Amino acid sequence: QVQLQESGGGLVQAGGSLTLSCAASGRTFSDPVMGWFRQAPGKEREFVAKISARGSLKSYADSVKGRFTISRDNAKKSVYLQMDSLNVEDTAVYYCAVGRPTASFSTPGFQDWGPGTQVTVSS
Numbered sequence: 205q206v207q208l209q210e211s212g213g214g215l216v217q218a219g220g221s222l223t224l225s226c227a228a229s230g231r232t233f234s235d236p237v238m239g240w241f242r243q244a245p246g247k248e249r250e251f252v253a254k255i256s257a258r259g260s261l262k263s264y265a266d267s268v269k270g271r272f273t274i275s276r277d278n279a280k281k282s283v284y285l286q287m288d289s290l291n292v293e294d295t296a297v298y299y300c301a302v303g304r305p306t307a308s309f310s311t312p313g314f315q316d317w318g319p320g321t322q323v324t325v326s327s
Contacts, residue, residue, distance in 0.1 A: 206230040206302045206316045213298060213321030216290055220325075224285040226300030226318060237303035237312035238276055238283040242296035242323075249299070253285060256309045263309075267293070290325045297322050 212224040224240070239254035253264045253274040262274055273286040283300055297320040303312030 208318035210318045210321040213323045215324045221288045226283045228281045239301045240285045242298045244296040261309045
């Protein structure tokens, strides 16, 4: 099992930027696909972005494409989400997640989740 801890959330004005970080501990970090999800009040958790084990493959939800950038540093056992041009619709709790070991990029089978970090975008 992998333990995850997100950080970097906060309050930002529309048009601003934030960078979220997720630190992992436990099982070997360099193997699995890592991802970011978010959940807004009254809505279901939704996919935001994912990144392959070596960072060569990335995928984004259409709603954040061109504004958010996912990256990872396996030496630091960390994954990041750079969020630019934020708007009020981005307000949510953001979670990082780790896929099953050796799972493919297309079907990573996210199974471990952090407690989340709140991002609030004001108009």
